[in-house]
Amino acid sequence: MSTVRTVLGDVEPEALGVCDAHDHLFLNSPRLPGQELDDEQAAAEELAEFRKAGGRAVVQWTPYGMGRPADMLAELSEQTGVTLIAATGLHQVAHYDRELLDGVRDRLADTFVSELTRGIRGGPRAGMVKVAGGFHGLDAHARKTMTAAARAHHETGAPIGVHLELGTAALDVLDLLCGDLAVPPSRVILGHLNRSPDLRTQKQAAEAGAFLAFDGPSRANHATDWRLLDSLTALVEAGHADQLLIGGDTTTAEARSVRGGPGLPYLLARLRPAIEREIGEATATGFFVQNPARAFQADW
Structure with a gap:
């Protein structure tokens, strides 16, 4: 039976409820010096605000080596009542120091499988794999x-979420993962496509069968954010409503709602009502409820 693997154990997909499909409660990267997400109390407050707004689940895309305290995620889930999904995987080279990468580079697959099946450092298990493409292409690391x-x-059934650098290289990713590596497109979640608002590429990715995660209102992507509803509307009209996901992608402390930013609650306080007005309440519910339930389930 297909289930969703959360930090508190496997649950039925229907148990997720309203879901932020791509976000970060904890994140540490040399590309964001001084802006680390490492405050457990702030994370708890942010989750409490998200739940107050109607949120019930958050998918935490922070992968290996970027400050994801799995035990803390489990504690936060118990404390706040918000279901959390953790990620294994690896980001781009720029997010790591050389020593850490050298220590894991030759055992990546074993590490990912172990964190999905046995747990992150002996703690809760990851429920997805997060990897990353490059800008308009895939380098050797990707x-x-x-x-x-x-x-x-192939060993676990886990879904694969992909960071698309500035929204590019979606078709290259699908050629590799779904072509050469035989991953079913329905098990691939493409993140950040909204950062490159090329509707033709978005439609091609959807036609290939992948999930498309439109995320990032917590980021300063003003040139593309205002096109979000246009893209969602066009993809729905093209028959892809059941492949679309919505996330916040909070990556800095200042972006949290409890620090004055939009944060997790913005998705439900502002973005969901806008989607309901523009596209319809039932479709919006699909984006936030039914689609994540299908995207993140697996036959573990």
């Missing part, structure tokens, strides 16, 4: 990590 992610998928 190909290596995606190859490892594909093996982890």
